[in-house]
Amino acid sequence: MSGQGTVTISVETVQDAARVLKCIGHPVRLRIIEMLDNGGERTVTEIREAIGLEQAAASQHLNLMRDKRILTARRDGVNVYYDISDDKVVRVIDCLRACDITNR
Secondary structure, rough: OOOOOOOOHHHHHHHHHHHHHHHOOOOOHHHHHHHHHHHHHHHHHHHHHHOOOOOHHHHHHHHHHHHHHHEEEEEOOOEEEEEEEEHHHHHHHHHHHHHHOOOO
């Protein structure tokens, strides 16, 4: 369904969107992103406990998103804090909230 006045998306924008969507396209990673969007920076332990993940699984998801530049990580003593580094990710989450795809 296309309409008049449709804006063509640049190749760079499409590639960047694909990178973000591929990385966050997992239910656990979406929950982590939403948690960080709602509450800001969190420790690995806070994320793991809130979502109900084992340490290894939480670390795997967080490391992937950090490696893909979706999240930032900062160490403070023994704690590692994660936060969203790419505002495009927040916009994707906002779109999901606005679409309410569960109510079709």
